[in-house]
Amino acid sequence: MAQGSGRRPLVADKRYPKGGSRKGGGSTRRASAKAKKPEAGGLLARLFGGGKKPPSQKRAAPRKPKPAPRRSGRAKRGVLGVMLAPFRWAFRLVWGFAWRVGLVCTGIVVLAVGYQYAKLPEVAELLDGRARGSVTLLDEKGEVFAWRGDQFGGVVTTETVSKHLKNAVVATEDKRFYRHFGISPRGIASAVRINLSEGRGPLSGHGGSTITQQTAKLLCLGQVYDPDVWESERAYEADCRKGSLWRKATEAVYAMAMEAKYSKDEILSIYMNRAYMGGGAYGAEAAAQRYFGKSANQLSAAEGAMIAGLLTAPSSLAPTNNLKRSQDRAATVLRLMHEQGYLTAEETRLGQTNPAELSEAADARAGGYFADWVMDTVPSYFGDQTSEDVVIRTTLDQRLQTAVEEAMKHVFSTKVREGSKAQAAIVVMSADGAVRAMVGGRKTRVSGVFNRATQAKRQTGSAFKPFVYATALELGYSPLDKVLDAPYCLDIPGSGEWCPQNYTRKYYGEITLTQALRDSLNVPAVKISEAVGRDLVRRVAGDFGIDNEMAEGPALALGASESTLLEMTGAYAGILNGGSSVTPYGLTSLSLVGDSEPLMGSSGGMGERVIRPEAARQLVWMMEKVIAEGTGQRAQIPGWQAAGKSGTTQAARDAWFIGFTADYVAGVWMGYDDNTPLTGVTGGGLPAEIWHEAMVRVHAGLEPKPLPLQEPVPVAVPQQPTSERGNRPRLGQELGRAVDGILRDLFGN
Template identity: 80%
Template sequence: MAQGTGRRPLVAEKRYAKNGSKGAARRPVAKSGGGLWARIFGKPKPRARPKPGSKPGSATRRGGPRRPVRSRKPRGLIGTLLAPFRWILRLVWGFAWRVGMVVITLVALAVGYQTSQLPAVADLLDGRARGSVTLLDNTGEVFAWRGDQFGGVVTVQTVSPYLKNAIVATEDKRFYRHFGISPRGVASAVRINLSEGRGPLSGHGGSTITQQTAKLLCLGRVYDPDDWENEAAYENDCRQGSLWRKATEAVYALAMEVKYSKDEILSIYMNRAYMGGGAYGAEAAAQRYFGKSANQLSAAEGAMLAGLLTAPSSLAPTNNLQRSQDRAATVLRLMEEQGYLTTAEARAGQQAPAELSEAAEARAGGYFADWIMDSVPNYFGAQTTEDVVIRTTIDQRLQTAAEQAMKHVFENKVREGSKAQAAIVVMSADGAVRAMVGGRRTRVSGVFNRATQAKRQTGSAFKPFVYATALELGYSPLDVLLDAEYCMTVPGSGEWCPKNYTRKYYGEVTLARALRDSLNIPAVKLSEAVGRDRVRRVATDFGIDNDMAAGPALALGASESTLLEMTGAYAGILNGGSSVTPYGVAELRLVTDDVPLMGRSGGMGERVIRTEAAKQLVWMMEKVIAEGTGRRAQIPGWQAAGKSGTTQAARDAWFIGFTADYVAGVWMGYDDNTPLRGVTGGGLPAEIWQETMVRVHEGLTPTPLPMLAPAPIAPPVETTPRRRNQIQPGRELGRAVDGLLRDIFGRN
């Protein structure tokens, strides 16, 4: 209505009750079935009555004004269609919050139970199932590790802050802010896994450091050989990623958060995490890779160790240093972004990445360390549960010399693409092994060792033991044998006619020349004259512990042996005729003990031949290198003695020899017994031997060989009657041997 008319505004007429009484406003009727109260209890919630005198439509609740009742709008078509869904949502919500309360209660009970079962922090720091083996060289320096290396306990307070911050920045940047699990991290991991085409729980896990620690602890389950087939099965069980496993892992993580402080959880993680190279924990890894304690790590070194946690085996710097350095650069960038490093510090660490220590560069000690682990009892080696220290005989300078010699010859004198293999052993005269290379790939571990595991025919490298037997029986290096066409009947095999390598005959030759030129016929005749059994006994006593050929081919090296055994047998010749057991262990003890549990594992034994006979044999073998088949092995300024060996069809080629200071042996061949092409023992093996020994003797003063030249043979005294087939000195020896063999075998 227009203003200014003076009329009062119109209002709706009052409604009266049915009884017609005025002033009694009609009380609004509550609608049933609506609201949470009605859904739960099935009846309308009672409403408060309006106080007397209150305005209609504004009844009070608990003394205050109540909102006016609004009329329900018509649903319309869309509202009608959505009505069933509203009912379903209400039903789901009512069910969900009740189930949620039950789940929360059960989780709380589970967390409480797990918390009561958790041990003290100190009991969780070293979680290895096995012990460690630390290998020292002959000077006491660490050169290799085996087993599960644990360097000692570190804590957040004692470790380098760079390492601590690098771990947090890389593994869990919200570690100090969450309660053990990170829903944001899990959601992000699921999103990444799905985007990369994997299952939601495959690949990225979104685990916090607390959850990773729970996994390292295997949720409190300790390895028991009765429950698991082996340690690998135990670890696989601990790392399974099923939904139920993730749930129990989360409960265990929550319990850890209740029981331990954040620093204690991080300390457990830093001590138990595997960081590659057999190192468990930060201290072992710092010692393994950098040769220093974990509290001395720089930013670059701490970043490198933290970077290993993602993939410790493949990222280990001993496997691929460049890849490890690249990963460390990423960790340094994360530390800068999160404020742990300044830009200058991060850039300095990236420009000067961490480098391996000399011990780490040697990897795991290669073939020599493998041999040592096979030499000690399992309970002190591969299966040890203690921390063991083994002082060995290896000389790292000599080991490097052997490796460089191998590499030099194969790079410069072997055709490209050749699959031929070689092995080298260097030892002292008492059998102490100073260097060992078991194949062309020198920096390897856990592979086939041709120096100790390959049994191959020895060829002419066996002949010194035939001559040692003869010298022990009183023969002289100047005694004469007839090198001429020769055949004999071998029972069960028929006629056998040995030939010289040159296919020529040289008539009457001395024992010294026969050995020098590696003539086969004189060696066979001499072996038959002194007796094969005696030859076998001498070779066995010198350390060749294998079944030897039964026939006359024994003298030509038809028997098999390892390079280590053959080199040890030659060491017995050098030391004056005493047997030798090659050894690499000088002392074995536990880390916690000062008293050794084991002493030297080998050395010199009983005398095999007289000292005079041994020195005469050295004199004969010196002629091999100075004038004979081993000329390529000559060492300028040094006296050296040795013997080459080539087997039938050139499947194996050997050269073994010594100076007054060291004995070295070289074998060359194919793993599948394929014949070598154009290679004899006096060829490439002699050159590898020479390259090795030249490097070995660098800086040493030349020492003469312990050899004895034979006395000239006096002419026979005719007044002494000679019996038939009696072996005479000088030129008569050949005729006597021939007569003896003719009587035995009936042939010339």
């Protein structure tokens, strides 16, 4: 078309992109297009009935900036980034694994806590934690002198106990008790650190356990004793106290369940009721009564600290075992209470300078050797394994017990060299075998230890000789009969010749049997034993209560056999009571609490006659000479007749003195536990002095009584002389008459 026509060329507006035509002029066209666009939109709206409202104008999208060329990974991270890349990858892997495992473990713990929570009983069912019953021992007057078994004084709570006891327990056992959720990660970490620093395993020694965990352990994690599962209650308790990693984990779960179920004060109440606090006491009330003779709500700061201090080692720290050690521990507890704000500085000072002391009743109720011995004579189901509360009435006389303890201490403090390890034992009984006092060692107020009065079997030495002479008197010998004290030998099959000698290495010629016993001469004793027959001597001694295997050879007469002090004292009681056997006993009745009728009666007493009363009274007359004129003169009691016999074994390994008055029989043994020979000690020495000191105190305030003795009447009938070597003496006419009398008693007419 001609240029002058003025008409636009036929070119489509959108033939080229918005960026313009190929040759320019794009700006004019863009402006024209923008100017006409709303009109076109309006036309379309009208064509299709779009309504009156004009459409919004859509703005052109902004042009995106052209991205910069990507750099390589090495250039982006640098050398350090490349080196750390594996660690980043490993961390992401471990973290991803850890949080998933943690989530699973948390779920398991929550389920376990919920399971234990559902099993927990009400608080009231958990307060009495005794596995066994209690045994209360009464003396002859009916007064309590000892407790055994598991004592439970009654239920206490955090509201009813002394605040000092409650605070002392928290300060000592778990100072963060009211702030944790059952377990203390900080406490566990501290315990592991201490154990490792002391060269132990991480779980050995300090446990870092909270009060809640300790309570869980006391509850045995909810497991109840089942005899079909455990061999004994001891095995059950050992299993409850295992310290394995699995056990610790289970204990932590149980503790958290308790925290969810019970309040803090309820948990602390369970702990204070079930914890063992030494001396057979379970729970705060029993401990307060046991040691201080008062209720747990009356305890002072010093007393509360002492009880709380027992929790770490109740048996060794019990004040009835070692009061000084218990007081030292209480001083530490008082310091902890001050540091944690429970006590002022002045209260702490007063408690430490005035430590708690045992009450008189508590000190007297240790029981000691006598209580241990009585418990050993009781069937286990009524004794240390009882599930019931038992009351045992005994023969103990507490006045006499104190007397013999004081006598023991007096002699060892004044007449035994300092540092000596020598031991001694004393038994006092009535003529019927009722034991009134007993000391089994130099430490008088202890329990659960070796009792030398009842458990030590030692050679008796010359203390055995009265049974040789008892046999002779029973067969018709007279105390005035004579025997030749001269060199004497016997042929022992398999051993050769044996020649006994007197202690003085001297011989005294023809002497009476009374003189031979008075001076404890060995040769006459062997001759009499051989004359009457060793078998008969053995039988008489056994019938009197010496229940041990006796020596077979002629040394039987010199006390080569072994026996206990209790047996020997009981045998001498048989001489005093007129010749009847005696079974020493300490129990008079046993009953259950609340029952009016006893389940058991006396466990001993007098038995059958062993020798004639006349023979027994003559033997008492002979033994009275031992104390009045012979080897036992140190045992004399002013104003009282007394009879007895000393005994010293070979090499002085054992020294004895046993004797009696009209009221009491007492026996004393002295020696070393390892059989080391005593230095310069014989039965007529220190043992006689201990016997004297004991019996003087025992008879204080009593009216003197004469011994049941009978002085022999001289007989004109001459006795056959004793042979010099190997042959038994021939019995005289008195012996024949005695044998005839015995036969008539046995067979009549």
